[in-house]
Amino acid sequence: MTIDSELPGSSTKRASRPRANSLTVRDVAKAAGVSPATVSRVLNGNDRVDEKLRKHVERVADDLGYTPHAAARALASQRSHTIAAVVPSLEDPNFAVGVSALQQALTVEGYTLLIANSNYDEEEELRQVRALAAHGIAGMMLVGAQHSSQVYDLLETRNIPFVNTWVLDKGHPSVGFDNYQIGRTVANYLLDLGHTCFGVVAQRSPRSDRAASRLAGIRAALQERAGYVPHEYVIDRSHRIMDGQHGLRMLLALPDRPTAIICGTDTLAFGVLVEAQAQGLRVPEDLSVTGINDVEFAAHLTPPLTTVRLAVSEVGMHAAEYLLARIEGRPTLPAMSIPFSLIVRGSTGSPKR
Amino acid sequence: MTIDSELPGSSTKRASRPRANSLTVRDVAKAAGVSPATVSRVLNGNDRVDEKLRKHVERVADDLGYTPHAAARALASQRSHTIAAVVPSLEDPNFAVGVSALQQALTVEGYTLLIANSNYDEEEELRQVRALAAHGIAGMMLVGAQHSSQVYDLLETRNIPFVNTWVLDKGHPSVGFDNYQIGRTVANYLLDLGHTCFGVVAQRSPRSDRAASRLAGIRAALQERAGYVPHEYVIDRSHRIMDGQHGLRMLLALPDRPTAIICGTDTLAFGVLVEAQAQGLRVPEDLSVTGINDVEFAAHLTPPLTTVRLAVSEVGMHAAEYLLARIEGRPTLPAMSIPFSLIVRGSTGSPKR
DNA sequence: TTGTAGGCGTTATCAG
DNA sequence: CTGATAACGCCTACAA
Numbered sequence: 001m002t003i004d005s006e007l008p009g010s011s012t013k014r015a016s017r018p019r020a021n022s023l024t025v026r027d028v029a030k031a032a033g034v035s036p037a038t039v040s041r042v043l044n045g046n047d048r049v050d051e052k053l054r055k056h057v058e059r060v061a062d063d064l065g066y067t068p069h070a071a072a073r074a075l076a077s078q079r080s081h082t083i084a085a086v087v088p089s090l091e092d093p094n095f096a097v098g099v100s101a102l103q104q105a106l107t108v109e110g111y112t113l114l115i116a117n118s119n120y121d122e123e124e125e126l127r128q129v130r131a132l133a134a135h136g137i138a139g140m141m142l143v144g145a146q147h148s149s150q151v152y153d154l155l156e157t158r159n160i161p162f163v164n165t166w167v168l169d170k171g172h173p174s175v176g177f178d179n180y181q182i183g184r185t186v187a188n189y190l191l192d193l194g195h196t197c198f199g200v201v202a203q204r205s206p207r208s209d210r211a212a213s214r215l216a217g218i219r220a221a222l223q224e225r226a227g228y229v230p231h232e233y234v235i236d237r238s239h240r241i242m243d244g245q246h247g248l249r250m251l252l253a254l255p256d257r258p259t260a261i262i263c264g265t266d267t268l269a270f271g272v273l274v275e276a277q278a279q280g281l282r283v284p285e286d287l288s289v290t291g292i293n294d295v296e297f298a299a300h301l302t303p304p305l306t307t308v309r310l311a312v313s314e315v316g317m318h319a320a321e322y323l324l325a326r327i328e329g330r331p332t333l334p335a336m337s338i339p340f341s342l343i344v345r346g347s348t349g350s351p352k353r
Numbered sequence: 354m355t356i357d358s359e360l361p362g363s364s365t366k367r368a369s370r371p372r373a374n375s376l377t378v379r380d381v382a383k384a385a386g387v388s389p390a391t392v393s394r395v396l397n398g399n400d401r402v403d404e405k406l407r408k409h410v411e412r413v414a415d416d417l418g419y420t421p422h423a424a425a426r427a428l429a430s431q432r433s434h435t436i437a438a439v440v441p442s443l444e445d446p447n448f449a450v451g452v453s454a455l456q457q458a459l460t461v462e463g464y465t466l467l468i469a470n471s472n473y474d475e476e477e478e479l480r481q482v483r484a485l486a487a488h489g490i491a492g493m494m495l496v497g498a499q500h501s502s503q504v505y506d507l508l509e510t511r512n513i514p515f516v517n518t519w520v521l522d523k524g525h526p527s528v529g530f531d532n533y534q535i536g537r538t539v540a541n542y543l544l545d546l547g548h549t550c551f552g553v554v555a556q557r558s559p560r561s562d563r564a565a566s567r568l569a570g571i572r573a574a575l576q577e578r579a580g581y582v583p584h585e586y587v588i589d590r591s592h593r594i595m596d597g598q599h600g601l602r603m604l605l606a607l608p609d610r611p612t613a614i615i616c617g618t619d620t621l622a623f624g625v626l627v628e629a630q631a632q633g634l635r636v637p638e639d640l641s642v643t644g645i646n647d648v649e650f651a652a653h654l655t656p657p658l659t660t661v662r663l664a665v666s667e668v669g670m671h672a673a674e675y676l677l678a679r680i681e682g683r684p685t686l687p688a689m690s691i692p693f694s695l696i697v698r699g700s701t702g703s704p705k706r
Numbered sequence: 707t708t709g710t711a712g713g714c715g716t717t718a719t720c721a722g
Numbered sequence: 723c724t725g726a727t728a729a730c731g732c733c734t735a736c737a738a
Binding site (some may be wrong): 378427428429655 | 714717718
């Protein structure tokens with residue numbers, strides 16, 4: 001026998017709104033014979049609750065399979081326990097790995113990660129950041145330092161901690177690589193081998209400040225020791241294999257033929273190797289080729305690719321560390337440099353000519 | 354002159370809680386000279402509001418740069434406008450591309466995507482699904498059909514629409530490939546070429562029901578026409594290049610040497626090609642090799658890889674379509690098969706022996 | 707240490 | 723068509 005009609009004589013009552021079919025703190029409280037406040041305190045760990053009571057409430061909550069309503073919690077506490085990452089592309093394994101590491105670190109700390117995709121487009125990035133801000137995120141990871149001023153404004157007025165990644169940035173907190181030094185390192189290595197005429201195949205710089213910094217580093221190294229790379233020796237298109245192939249074709253058509261090709265990614269370098277073979281050029285005897293990233297296949301190309309290894313997952317880990325520290329009011333470093341290393345393999349050598 | 358002290362003589366007032374520093378509907382309402390209810394109606398589009406008033410409110414909201422508070426909205430409306438995807442790995446370009454497509458489709462419809470990573474682990478997947486459920490998500494995309502029963506229970510009791518992807522599933526809604534047919538297609542193609550002794554290098558089946566279905570398809574085709582693949586001719590490890598290399602070494606050590614190797618991914622096939630070259634085997638004269646996925650580099654290997662092209666981004670698109678339809682109460686199809694096609698290139702041929 | 711109750715920002719019901 | 727106003731589920735200042 002059920003009694004469910006003890007309610008209103010008063011007809012002021014409203015029609016009840018559709019309710020989520022899950023339990024609430026009140027259900028748990030009732031079941032445990034305590035007040036909702038106590039349940040809340042237990043679940044948020046940090047308050048002083050009698051040890052026995054705490055154990056009891058925890059058990060009851062667990063038995064009932066209770067999970068707090070994230071939105072309600074966020075609304076009441078003004079803290080969302082949610083962090084966002086906006087990356088240029090999820091399909092680039094580089095970013096996928098970094099985001100993966102970020103997520104892992106955040107999950108451990110009970111935070112949820114929201115991932116968005118800007119498609120290498122500043123406008124789209126702004127849209128995404130806006131949407132994310134509406135979700136009351138507690139912090140945000142961005143890629144690169146080049147963002148719409150409205151992005152920076154929004155983040156600052158809303159007081160949302162953020163960190164630029166994959167770059168080192170003087171003006172903002174950052175976790176990333178010294179891309180300028182990466183460029184210098186590669187260029188110097190090739191100069192040491194005796195190369196003097198260089199070609200560069202990279203991603204379009206306006207879309208990637210990382211690529212731009214590396215190019216600047218390359219230019220600087222060359223200028224110090226052997227001149228410079230003229231504009232027509234820098235081919236910047238996209239980042240696919242066929243862009244590498246096309247890039248080499250362009251470079252070979254130039255009057256003074258380069259003996260070394262510096263590529264912005266391993267994928268581009270793969271394209272260059274493919275095209276070199278198609279043109280009957282021997283690598284490294286006729287042409288030296290370098291990549292950046294040290295992706296899985298780099299070591300297995302013929303010849304194995306000389307490239308720069310980036311500790312990408314460290315970017316995600318340290319970004320998480322930085323954001324959590326900011327959110328929880330702990331002290332933070334303004335910038336964190338992630339190491340890289342030149343991996344010399346068979347695709348580079350002294351020019352034989 | 355401002356009057357802001359007309360409030361309480363009564364000291365029952367509480368200390369004000371920390372407020373979000375952003376505007377609320379009330380601010381917009383005040384500025385537009387209407388009630389919060391009207392603002393809400395305008396912003397949610399669907400109600401009957403006088404056209405002039407609507408325009409006015411829209412302008413005011415826009416000028417103020419108002420963005421609704423997602424958590425509050427979710428709490429009040431019991432709809433979160435958030436969808437989740439749990440994938441085995443974000444670093445696998447396959448899933449990255451699918452998720453990317455899903456996100457794009459959802460963003461267009463004003464939904465936010467939450468991405469989680471199960472690391473090919475059922476327990477971890479359960480944890481992620483639980484956390485996601487707490488976030489009041491409106492729907493969920495899963496990979497494969499093999500999930501902890503608790504996952505299915507949770508989704509069903511909470512009444513959360515979900516869709517299994519990358520597979521076709523009789524028991525649950527799904528968007529994916531007919532993996533069994535993929536296996537059959539590849540095997541039949543090789544049988545047609547005249548091969549009789551096969552090796553298989555794939556991902557560990559218990560972790561991937563996709564791999565298991567494909568293997569079943571392969572076995573079925575062989576059994577119908579030329580026997581079968583003994584257990585020791587199936588090498589299932591992980592999915593890296595070196596696993597492919599190792600796999601071929603194992604297979605070559607077997608008494609009856611296979612003339613064709615079917616690989617579960619292009620990456621594994623790459624490994625097999627590398628090892629074949631190392632062993633001095635000519636492909637396809639001495640050994641035929643196939644992959645699955647048709648990733649970017651497949652066409653550029655030496656020899657170019659025969660593989661199966663999967664329309665991965667369609668998986669994401671149709672998953673989005675399905676979930677939105679369910680959420681909005683529109684009719685849905687129980688299962689959607691995404692096309693695949695065999696791409697024949699240079700890594701396969703008739704056995705010369 | 708525990709309970710009570712007001713409010714977080716929005717939506718949706720009801721009355722006008 | 724518009725305006726009050728009661729929830730939504732939780733947290734936290736305050737009282738006990």
